[in-house]
Amino acid sequence: EKEYLMQYGDDPGTPVKNIETPQDLREQFVLTDAEVQDLAKWALEIESHYQRPMDIEWAKDGETGKLYIIQARPETVHSQVNPLHVTEYHIKDKGKCLARGEAIGRKVVTGKARLLSSPAESGKLQAGDIVVTDLTSPDWDPILKLAGGIITNKGGRTSHASIVARELGVPAVVGCGNATESIRDGVPITVSCSEGKTGFVYEGHVPFTETDIDFSSIQKPACTKVMLIAGDPDKAYTLSFYPNDGVGLMRLEFIITHAVQVHPMALIRYDAVTDQEAKNTIDKLARNYPDRATYFVDKLAQGVATIAAAFYPKVVIVRMSDFKSNEYANLVGGRDFEPKEENPMIGFRGASRYYHELYREGFRLECEAIRKVRDQMGLSNVKVMIPFCRTVEEGRKVIAQMKAFGLEQSVNGLEVYVMAEIPSNVVLAEQFAELFDGFSIGSNDLTQLTLGIDRDSALVSNLFSEQNDAAMYMIATVIQKARAAGKKIGLCGQAPSDFPEFAAFLVQQGIHSISFNPDALLKGIEHIVQAERETIPASAKHAHSGLS
Structure with missing residues (x-):
């Protein structure tokens, strides 16, 4: 500050x-x-x-x-700290939130709130109490050594309280604004820094789990590459020590929502923004940058680079933005640039946006950010993936548009993948393979479009299953076609960690990689290792893993 x-x-x-x-x-x-x-x-x-x-x-x-x-x-x-030994915390039941701010650390603790106005009140503090105060300074150091956690009204990630919390290994929630007013002295509270960059203070003793993991004893699969699904730059360094072969899906949406916050077209066509409050927010966010477009490019590039650097030299596959139109509209200034659609799930999303006049210039900023990461920062481990590409011709248009914006396939080793999440991607996989360097199966969208199910509808949700015969046929078919074309193919989703039989099915089909959310990774590895042991003869393992 x-x-x-x-x-x-x-x-x-x-x-x-x-x-x-x-x-x-x-x-x-x-x-x-x-x-x-x-x-x-x-x-x-x-x-x-x-x-x-x-x-x-x-x-x-x-x-x-x-x-x-x-x-x-x-x-x-x-x-x-041994990075191969990790303790994961998960809140079970959140309860009433008393305060929120920036999370320092990743722990969860419970204890009595102790409101202190100065170090002179140190006699009130018992070991394990959670200090709640306006702001700390070096003269607080002897007191804070007793604290189980720290909560402050003021401060940020580099404030004194944050530095001390990291040194002591206790969680802190800083910059809450009103913690000393919303939290009563002596009451039990729970401090949670396990939910991302925002830290929460909950009323009472909230139940949570604490799991110790030793990655040094984890046996990775012999053939199938195990990759992570990532999106939060703040978690990238820690996740890089998980057993992995890279990032199979990095979503831009998290960085755009939390770091950029603004619709790219609102930055480009600022005068067309009708909401004065949105304009004020844009002015505040972009005030230190040469122009509003540079703000978007730099913030997005910083987020992508943080993840790519943490995993370097392993591959990080970045999916270009895949908000639906209603989600784009929720960004600052977004309502002036998005159509109102009856069914955004299958509307103006994915590849169709990138060359359309309503979003083309926004896509240019995305491409400039990726180009900055690869060419200026030297993180050539970043690959690009195109979501929801409905037709082969659409794929050609997007690749041409990327080239016009300075991202040219094969130049500086740039590979461009496509999501296989629409039946047309499977039916015409051979033609898509002529355009793209690889595929990633999006099992959620592919299943809903194969079965004609709106996966957001509770009325038909019982019919949604990646293990439906029709969905599995589509998955098997696109794997076979990709392998026949000599292209890499992976799958991103929860099912292989939830269902051992689904993991075995993917291994049997010869999938090259499977990407998991971090909390599902270890269970997914276990299922893949078991599937390889049962289904792949030793003599065939080299052939199975020939594409990396």
């Missing part, structure tokens, strides 16, 4: 002083991209010199702009 600025004092008795940071400086980026790269390079050189993880502090001269390393000491907290 950069609330205070440190300057030299005016007299010998006050060598330095803190003053409130002027608003224009608070709204500026602290470092340029080039300066970030310089600091990263120096950090690597320092750690290489000392041959150990280091905690490094830097400063930037306010007059000359020069960067200095001012301290380097051994890092003794995070370096001691």
Whole structure:
């Protein structure tokens, strides 16, 4: 938040002083991209010199702009954590939410709320109590060592409370705004940082599970590649230590919703936005960027790159945006640019948007973000996937549109995949294979369109099953056609982890990869290993896994 600025004092008795940071400086980026790269390079050189993880502090001269390393000491907290040992927390029953803010850590704890206005009230705190206060500073350190968790009204991910929480290994929810008003002293509460970047404070002792996992003992399948479904950049580093062969599906929707927040066309055609509140939000979000389009490109590229870097050099397959029109409309400024459809599930979505005049320029920004990640940041492990491509001709149009926007298939190793989630993708798989480098089966959409079921309708939901004979026929057929064409093919979905027989079916058909949500990964691996053991002779395993 950069609330205070440190300057030299005016007299010998006050060598330095803190003053409130002027608003224009608070709204500026602290470092340029080039300066970030310089600091990263120096950090690597320092750690290489000392041959150990280091905690490094830097400063930037306010007059000359020069960067200095001012301290380097051994890092003794995070370096001691074994990334192959993970504890997963899952809230069972959420209850009433008392406060929310930024989540620091991934734990869940319960304890008594202890409202403190200053360190002088340390006598009130018992070991394991959860500190609730306005803001912490270094003089709080001795007290916080007793805390089971920390909740603050103010602060962000780099605030004092956040830093201390990470060092102590306790969860914190910071920047809540009104926690000291909404939480009563002495009452039992639950702090949850297990639900993504937002942390929650629930009333009472909320039940949760705590599961310890040792990845070092996990046996990966011999043939079938096991990949992850990802979307949240904040979780990427931790997920990269899970047993995996890369990311088989990275959804852009999470980054656009939570980081960008704005409909891309509202940034491009700002004057056409009719909602003044939406314009105010856009002005605030994009104020530090050269223009509104750059805001979208940089924020999206940053999110994609965070995930791609965490898994590098493993493949990360990025699916271009696949919001339905009603979901796009919920983005800031989106209602002015989206049609009202009776059935958005099979309406203006996927590939059909990318070359259409209503969204073409928005797709250009998506392509520019991917190009920045691959060409400027050097993360060439990023591949691109096109969703909901109804016809072969539509596939040609999208590939041509991508080329016009600087993303050319095969240049710098760029591979372009297509989702196999429409019956036409199966029926004409040989023709789609001539255009695309690989397939990923979207079993949810393929099943609903094969069976003619709206999977959002409770009235017919009992008929929805990927294991229906017709759905399995479609899946088997597209796998066989892809393999015959020498193309890679995978599947993204929950069914292989839920149903061992479905995993066995995919292995028998010769699927190259299966992608799982993180919470389903270990069960999915177990099912695939068992299926390979039962269905693939040792002599055939090499042939089965020939495409990677």
